[in-house]
Amino acid sequence: MKLNYDNINVGDEMPVYVSQPLTRTDLVKYAGASGDFNPLHHDNTFVKLLGMERVIAHGMLIMGIAGEAITAWIDNKNLRKFNVRFAGMTEPADFDDLENTTKRATITVTGKVVKKYEENGEKRIQCDITAQNGFDSTKLTGFFIAALPR
Amino acid sequence: MADKSKIGYEFPVCSIDVEKTKIADFAMAVAQKDVPEKINPIYTNEEAAKKAGYPGITIPPTFGTTFMFRTGGGLMGVVNALGINLGKLLHGEEEYEYFGDVCAGDVITGRIKVIDMYQKERKGKSGRFMEFTVLETEMRNQRGELVIRARSTMVER
Numbered sequence: 250m251k252l253n254y255d256n257i258n259v260g261d262e263m264p265v266y267v268s269q270p271l272t273r274t275d276l277v278k279y280a281g282a283s284g285d286f287n288p289l290h291h292d293n294t295f296v297k298l299l300g301m302e303r304v305i306a307h308g309m310l311i312m313g314i315a316g317e318a319i320t321a322w323i324d325n326k327n328l329r330k331f332n333v334r335f336a337g338m339t340e341p342a343d344f345d346d347l348e349n350t351t352k353r354a355t356i357t358v359t360g361k362v363v364k365k366y367e368e369n370g371e372k373r374i375q376c377d378i379t380a381q382n383g384f385d386s387t388k389l390t391g392f393f394i395a396a397l398p399r
Numbered sequence: 400m401a402d403k404s405k406i407g408y409e410f411p412v413c414s415i416d417v418e419k420t421k422i423a424d425f426a427m428a429v430a431q432k433d434v435p436e437k438i439n440p441i442y443t444n445e446e447a448a449k450k451a452g453y454p455g456i457t458i459p460p461t462f463g464t465t466f467m468f469r470t471g472g473g474l475m476g477v478v479n480a481l482g483i484n485l486g487k488l489l490h491g492e493e494e495y496e497y498f499g500d501v502c503a504g505d506v507i508t509g510r511i512k513v514i515d516m517y518q519k520e521r522k523g524k525s526g527r528f529m530e531f532t533v534l535e536t537e538m539r540n541q542r543g544e545l546v547i548r549a550r551s552t553m554v555e556r
Contacts, residue, residue, distance in 0.1 A: 269431045282421070282428040284468030287485065299486050308490040309464050313429030316460035325441065326452055331460050332494040 252323065254365070254372035254397040263360030263376060266318030270342045271306050271354040279310040306339040311356060311388050315380050318358035323395045329373065333391030339382060352383030363392070371396035403516050405481055405532075410511040413470030419443075419456055419503040426459050448502070455502035463495055463547045466538060467511060481513065481532060483555055491531060491552035499546040501538075507546070509538040514550075530555040 269275075276290045288295035290307050312333050319328070342354040360378035367373065373396050380388045423435045426442035440447030441457050448456045468474055478485050501507065515533040520526075531554055538547040 271431075275428070275431055278424075279428040282425040283465050285464070285474060286468075287474055287488070309461060309493065310429065312493055313425075313459065313461045314431075317429050320439065320460060324451065325439075325457065325460060326500070328460055328497050330494065330496050332492070334492045335490050 252397060254374070254399050257362060257365070257374060257397065259362050259365060261362045263318070263322050263358075263362075263378070266314075266321060266358040268314050268356040268358075270347075270351045271310070271339060271356070272344070273304065273341050276304060276306055276310065276341060279307055279313070283307070283309060285309065303340055303343070306341060308335040308389070311335075311339055311380055312391075314356050315358050315378055315389065315391070319360070319376075319378070319393055323376075323393075323397075327395040327397060328393060329371075329396055330394040331391070332393070333378075333389045335389050336387045337389075339388050353386075355383045356380050356388060357383070360393075372399060373397070405513050406516050408480070408513040410470070410477070410480070412508060412510045413466075414506050414508040415466055415469050417458065417501060417503055417505045417507060421465070422456060422458055422462065422503055425462050425465065429459055429461065453500050453502055455504060457503075458501050460495065460497075461493075462501070463536075463538060463549045464493070466507060466509060466536060466549070467534070467551065470509075470511070477511065477534075481553075483530075483532065483553060487555045489554040489556055491554040492550075493552070494550040496548040497546070498548070499540070499544050501540065501546050505546075506541045507538045508541075509536045511536045 280286050285307055290304055296304055340353055342350045358380045360376045362374050362376045364375040373394055375392055375394050377392045379390050423443050426438045430438045432438050435443040441451045445456055512535050514535045517531050518528040534551045536549045540546050
């Protein structure tokens with residue numbers, strides 16, 4: 250069914266989106282695609298200097314995954330604002346210990362409609378979103394605003 | 400420590416070409432797919448994008464982030480100009496406001512501005528502060544239309 254303003258209600262939930270377990274290859278691909286080559290996201294010798302055990306995902310990759318979750322539900326064209334606050338670091342899965350590291354690297358994005366209103370002559374909704382890993386550790390919280398057809 | 404005299408600082412005006420291959424690479428990276436055929440066709444296929452109401456192949460919601468990394472000397476250029484220690488840098492917040500379509504073939508022009516810098520005391524650690532730097536970039540297309548306003552909050556822990 251096509252989403253429209255009249256058949257969406259405050260309290261409605263966005264379809265849950267689950268990422269693939271993030272690997273270092275995902276991080277490298279995102280680095281190349283975005284141009285963000287902070288060594289924190291690919292160079293183990295750099296992160297050791299910071300006292301960290303392993304590289305971490307770009308916050309913006311997690312926001313990108315959240316964007317993918319949102320646009321699986323709402324047309325990209327209808328987005329008016331997308332805001333996130335980063336809450337925690339995400340470590341990728343280790344291939345030599347997948348059993349214990351897959352959950353920490355798997356991101357689940359959820360969302361709930363919190364507001365319906367008119368602005369700029371458009372019917373808009375605000376939907377709060379959260380991204381967590383498989384241990385319910387929150388990676389980001391935020392919201393998006395979308396204009397919907399009636 | 401971030402240099403507070405940089406509030407109001409504006410990086411040079413820069414332009415980027417919005418390229419098909421770059422859009423596809425970015426869209427595949429955030430969708431974690433290996434091939435363009437597996438992602439939303441509005442990011443790869445002109446006909447599908449037009450059917451969805453765009454003038455051409457469009458961009459994913461967070462594609463605007465590439466503007467910052469491809470202008471102003473990239474991440475290191477921005478970090479050095481602001482006096483931020485890369486080893487202590489965290490990304491605090493990110494926001495995009497969307498005003499119009501961005502499509503392959505567009506030329507996006509903008510400049511990164513430092514709109515705020517402030518300190519907050521660390522929770523439970525009196526006398527220890529985190530430094531916040533807020534960057535704003537208004538991106539305009541080749542017709543001068545505002546298409547995206549991006550705001551990034553950088554944190555030095």
